[in-house]
Amino acid sequence: MRRHVPGAALAVLIAAAVVLTAAQEQAPNRREFTITARDHVFTPDRIEVSKDDLVKITFRAEGRPSSFVIDAYRIVKRAGGGQSVTFEFRADQPGTFPYYCNLTGDADCRNTKGTLVVKAR
Numbered sequence: 766m767r768r769h770v771p772g773a774a775l776a777v778l779i780a781a782a783v784v785l786t787a788a789q790e791q792a793p794n795r796r797e798f799t800i801t802a803r804d805h806v807f808t809p810d811r812i813e814v815s816k817d818d819l820v821k822i823t824f825r826a827e828g829r830p831s832s833f834v835i836d837a838y839r840i841v842k843r844a845g846g847g848q849s850v851t852f853e854f855r856a857d858q859p860g861t862f863p864y865y866c867n868l869t870g871d872a873d874c875r876n877t878k879g880t881l882v883v884k885a886r
């Protein structure tokens with residue numbers, strides 16, 4: 766037996782679906798973190814986001830200069846001692862990525878490490 770859906774009701778349903786889809790595409794999750802480097806330690810040393818989040822990081826070097834590098838995202842940021850740098854990126858690659866300091870003036874820089882986790886949706 767065939768059921769008849771009133772045309773107006775169908776139009777409302779379609780309109781609602783279109784609005785929901787548009788909202789999901791236009792409103793990425795925004796995530797904000799402050800990461801501090803002090804005495805060759807990043808705090809926090811792990812951040813977790815979801816794929817396609819828009820990630821804003823304020824990177825601050827306490828004391829000596831430091832840098833913040835994520836190879837897979839081609840991020841290389843440097844902050845002078847006592848200074849901050851703020852940047853954004855879209856977490857479009859899922860996976861686990863190290864972040865580290867690539868400065869060479871100080872041997873301990875190579876031990877300044879953290880982990881970015883981008884979870885698949």
Ligand SMILES: [Cu+2]
Nearest residue numbers: 831866868874
């Ligand atoms: Cu360093």
